[in-house]
Amino acid sequence: MDESPKDIYVVTSLETKAVPSSHPPSNSNGTTRQTPEELVARAIAPIKREFLRPPLPSRTTQNDTASDSNAKQSQSNVVKEKKSKRQLKRERRQEQKSALNLCPEIAKTGDANACPYKDKCRFSHDIQAFMAQKPADLEGECPFVKADAPCPYGLACRFAGMHEHGASAASATANVLKKNSEVNGLSKDVQKLLWKNKIRFTKADAVIKSLGLTGPNWKIKKLIDKEEDEVVLNSSHVADDSVDCSECPPPTLSAADNAQEACATNELRPSKKAKSVVDERCSDEVVDGATVLEKDIEKNSTDTESVHTVNDLLAEPDRSLKIHPREKKLIDFKEKLYLAPLTTVGNLPFRRVCKMLGADVTCGEMAMCTNLLQGQASEWALLRRHSSEDLFGVQICGAHPDTIARTVELIDKECALDFIDINMGCPIDIVVNKGAGSCLLTKPLRMKGIIEAACGTVDKPITVKVRTGYFEGKNRIDSLIADIYSWGATAVTIHGRSRQQRYSKLADWDYIYQCAQKAPSALQVLGNGDIFSHLDWNNHLSDCPKLSTCMIARGALIKPWLFTEIKEQRHWDISSEERLNILEDYVRFGLEHWGSDKKGVETTRHFLLEWLSYTCRYIPVGLLDVIPQRLNWRPPSYYGRDDLETQMASDSAADWIRISEMLLGKVPDGFTFAPKHKSNAYDRAENG
Incomplete structure (x- = not known):
């Protein structure tokens, strides 16, 4: 007797609604197959029977053992061959x-x-x-x-x-x-001034002083005296330095190759460079045969007098001139499709792809304040903006009010943007251990100082991104939501997980609704977490009308056409050829951004592979017994409807590399790749 046709179940809420078939389905080996409801309850993707692969033998084979030993040996070799920064x-x-x-x-x-x-x-x-x-x-x-x-x-x-x-x-x-x-590129002149501690943050320092957030070492007179001593000490070498600079070509941006190492080295320490207070006119430019520094030496007494006069004025700023948060230009996020700032993968080419597919608001990757104030080119590259990004913001992360204030003043002066977002929810250990990110959730007074300092320094809207709390089961944003508005923020994005939880459970949207209900009417509240279909989007906005919109993060990494699905209110059963066309657009944007030479091609390939480590989690709509796919579903091994779709579904880095070779040619000899996010699902990914 023929088996009855399989039904397709549509998930309209968190509960699965299904009509049972006439009899329990069975596998070819005679065992009873689990129903779609049972699979969904176990967070396993219910893929149609005809697309499932047969069970594979145990992965513990001689080849796997050999590859593991080779991997361990290579790791040991890396440790042995560690080189100093000078040697590198x-x-x-x-x-x-x-x-x-x-x-x-x-x-x-x-x-x-x-x-x-x-x-x-x-x-x-x-x-x-x-x-x-x-x-x-x-x-x-x-x-x-x-x-x-x-x-x-x-x-x-x-x-x-x-x-x-x-x-x-x-x-x-x-x-x-x-x-x-x-x-939003960093000019060489500004970069040199940052390197030499020669940018003065007038607005930021005035706001910090007016808020009473100055530390015991924050004394302008001492800093000016110290700078004068350095000028006198180095005056005899100025001419030689200028000659050396003119004889050498501009340095290459080698910091781009060590961006992650730079972040780990600085670890968000308050930079001494950021605290130097000197006149911006100081530079190494040569005017009429003498450097500006040499001319400033001749006018030391006059400059010192004028600086002290300015400092006297800054000591008691006119608070009546401070712009109230309600008087600032606001951004209406209401029901706009907001692409979240995404580390590593949320680069400019990826944002261009999402803009093509329907995103309304984009935001740059999180940038460390101390690195920006030190003029690191790799960190400033995170602030780049494309002309297609009509509503664009940058996200920064810092641990201290003075660092944040100086950074927003510098960004406001050097960059074209619509808003600045302060990350107070980053769960990464290296960020949290230095008092930034989600560590700030345990320090409300520090949060207050940071938000007030940022809002008092610039006229651009300041938004904040937070998690529900630091520890699991100890949510606290609902008690701070009104204060966040009174401190000056115009919008707050709440990620429905705690720092301790990371991504181990589903986002707590009920708590997000609770925070939105307690928020002042003028404060825009955005929700974030596990949005993977237009049904998720619709449900969240209808369940809590006070939510302005929902931020889309991992869902966009796995299927960037999610923005199209939301705007067109449909499930897009996208074909493998259409997905490849999206990847081609990304490669074209990447070559325009990183360059079409050898280095640019390999940089584009690297970020493409990072993205493919997420897109492989997508399961085509036509292969599912239950739609739409949930973000936490684990897919069993399955075949696609064609060879390309099968390859795109692979969790092996070897297949990702083959896809990159379709678009960027053969990889160099000895090329290997491991995804940066180090998910447990991809620890075994081969490099082919």
Whole structure:
């Protein structure tokens, strides 16, 4: 007798509604198969029977054992081969001089004599040696040429063979194109001032002093005297330093390669660089044969007098001029699709993809305040904004009011943005251990000082992102929600989990509703957690009308077309070919952002693989017995409807690498990859 056709069950709430079949389904081996309700209760994805893979033998095989031993051996080798920062820097300099790194000026023009630094250049000038070792060109068209602009990478471009005019075209038009499409870059002049402690944060220091948040070491006079001593001490070397700078090409942004190491090294310590108070006019620029520093030395007494006069004025600021939070320009988040700031994967190319698919509000990745104040290029890159991001904010994280205030003043001056979000919910140990992130949830007075200092320094709207609390079962945001508004914040996003909980359980939306009910009417409350379909979105907004909107985080990582589903109110049974087209758009945006040379291609590949480690969790709608998919479902091993869909569903890094090779060509020899998030589900991912 033929089996009855299988029903498709639609989940309209947290409970599964289903009509049972005529008899319990059974597997080919005669055992009774669990019903969709039973699978959902165990958080297992109920995939249609015909797509399930047969049970695999035990994973404990000789090959797995050998791979584990090799992995342990490689880890031990990494420990043994640990090198000092000085040695690593020396090796980077040597690599720059090798044939692998052609001088950018020569690469742009194709002329070996184009470099203005000649023999003193840090890079190689041997065009033949560079071309001999350069990998084969990739298939496709250069993203810059496709945009009707000359490629800024010239000979170094991995699409150089496709350039219509070769490498002779200048990069001016391409630079103009990039400036028109991306903003918020850190200028070299400002970066040098940050490096040398020569930016004065007038507004921030005045606000900090007026709020009574100055520490025992916060004395402007001592800092000015110290700076004057340094100027006198170094005045005899100013000319030599300026000569050295003029003879060397601008340094490359090597910090981008060590962004995570930089974050771990700084660990959100209050930076001494950020506390230096000096006139912004101090620089190493040469004017009329003498540096500005030399001219300032001649006017030491006059400058000191004027600085003290300014300080006297700052000691008692006119509080009547302070803008009340209600008078600031507000952003209406009501029912807007808000893409959450996502570490590592929420980069500019990914945000561009989400904008194409329907996102309304975007926010940059979380940036550490101390790193921004130190002028780290890798951290400032997190603030970049694309012209398509019409409603854009940046997210910062810090442990002290003075650090936050100075950072928001600097960002407001140097960046184009619509709002600034302060992260008070980050659960990462390295952040929490230094008093930032979710650690602030245990320190309400510190929260108050940070929010008041930020709101008093800039006119841009200040928003806050928090968790329900620090410890599991000890929620406290409901008791602080009214205070957050009185301190000056215009919106608060509540992630429905505690810091201790991390992502181990479902988000507590009932508690989010409770906080929204207690919030002042003028404070916008946004919910965050486990939104993975338009039904989730609709249910949360209908259950609590006081919620302004819902922030979408991991759901967008797994299926960025979630924004389209919400706007069109449908379940999109997207095909593997359509998903590949989205990945192609991401690669194109990545090459425009990180570059089309060898380094840019591999950087794009790295972030693509990080993203694929999330997208593999998506289960196509047509394969499910129960729709929509829940974020906490664990999928069994299954086949897709075609080979590409099967490959996209794999949790093996080897398959992710093969997908990247479809878009970016073959990986370099010895290439390996392990996802940064280190989820337990992917600890066994092979590198192929």
